[in-house]
Amino acid sequence: MVLVNATKKTVVSDNCHFANTVLKRVVGLLNRGRFDKGEGLLLDRCYGIHTFGMRFPIDVLFLDKDLCVIRAVKALSPYRTCVVKKSVYVLEVPVGAVDASRTGEGDQIQIRTANSDTTTTGRMAGAEKTPTQS
Secondary structure, eight states: OOOTTTTTTEEEEEEEEEEEEEHHHHTTTTTTTTOOOEEEEEEEEEEEOOOOSSSEEEEEEEOOTTBBEEEEEEEOOOSEEETTTTEEEEHHHHHHHHTTTOOTOOEEEEEEEEEEEOEEOOOOOOOOOOOOOO
């Protein structure tokens, strides 16, 4: 899926994966040696992350239930934690993606499927679905 900053009309991630199970959220990026440009990991039902055991820093966006950015963290180093209790989703992207997309607090993120321009926002309805429009 593609994540777009609708406020700034920029792409945040054009190859984003959805971590919507306990196993996917626990593993996250821990089994990765690197994070390629354009990649992303959207963690569902998540308000905090850690980078213990990771080999590289990441940019992180904490999102509310409507996919609005609550907090942007740039270049979170390995062996750190970050918590934003009001967040519902956490988007992990390569370092530089937040600056490149000019994404910051208050920006609206939209999810688009890679093969269409369909836009979705809002809370997840099912285990294998992405957030749907309210």
